Amino acid sequence: MKYKSQQVAYWFFALSMLLLALQIVYGFIMGFAHMGFDGLHEIFPFNTSRAVHTNLLVVWILSGFMGAAYYIIPEEAENELVNVKLAYIQLITLALVGVVAIVGYHFNYWEGRKFLEIPRPLDYLVVINVLTFLGLILATLYKGKKRTTTSLVLTMGLVFAALLYLPGMIWFDNQTMDSFFRWWVVHLWVEGVWELIMGGILAFLLIKITGVDREVIEKWLYVIVGLTFISGILGTGHHYYYIGVDKTWLIIGGIFSAMEPLAFLGMALFAVAMYRKGEKSIRIKLP
Ligand code: HEM
Structure with a gap:
């Protein structure tokens, strides 16, 4: 690791792995329910487990992408992340929105649209969170000494990913x-x-x-x-x-x-x- 601020990536990776593990737990709950062992139905109805399983997938991949960007961009741009504290705040708020969404699903607080079940008010928080993330990445790239093709393609992907959240x-x-x-x-x-x-x-x-x-x-x-x-x-x-x-x-x-x-x-x-x-x-x- 060349730059100290790259460390923030570990926490995004840790969050990502935690959510993946949780996704698999919900996968097993559904798997057992399919086999007729549905004893947990009262607490984890199948539709809730399914929404949690598929939405966790989206969040852990996004968290992984964000962590990767926080690791790669400083090294490629040859510059520390412009604001490490804000990156940690972004991580914590992302995790919080995720937790509220998952708990909410268990109380029927959702939109019922496969993969994008997250309720509208939380959607806006996701948008703010992603804009903060993009702001940090773009500012680091702008202040950096280099702009490599690798960092530009990665950033382009992240910007388009944020834009494409909007049609939903x-x-x-x-x-x-x-x-x-x-x-x-x-x-x-x-x-x-x-x-x-x-x-x-x-x-x-x-x-x-x-x-x-x-x-x-x-x-x-x-x-x-x-x-x-x-x-x-x-x-x-x-x-x-x-x-x-x-x-x-x-x-x-x-x-x-x-x-x-x-x-x-x-x-x-x-x-x-x-x-x-x-x-x-x-x-x-x-x-
Ligand atoms: C051992 C681990 C896993 C188990 C036991 C499991 C189990 C399940 C089950 C039973 C369903 C079907 C739900 C239904 O009948 O409607 C399902 C759906 C799904 N799973 Fe998993 N899963 C696991 C891991 C994963 C992982 C690692 C991913 C992706 C990274 C994943 C992605 C999906 C997706 C996208 C669907 C929805 C498919 C669709 O609607 O067409 N699962 N999973």
């Missing part, structure tokens, strides 16, 4: 319209902008682990950005069919979703191949 907050009276835009959030996250975030994280890790030239790895990031827009956006189409749009979307969506992991695979294989090649040439040079 638009109010529709029509169920189909609501489903359509709720899937924008869920799927343009998973198949679109999260890929930019994961691409940035993977590029950082491969540069650090393999020691392969940054230029080589970062070229793959452009491929990932390109594929995100082609495969991610069109890939979302595999869900459209089920909410009543034309059958063609099933084919387009299916084919393009399947293409999504290819750029990641390419980047990792290329880095490992380059690393092995470098290792060989070092060995040859040695007596």
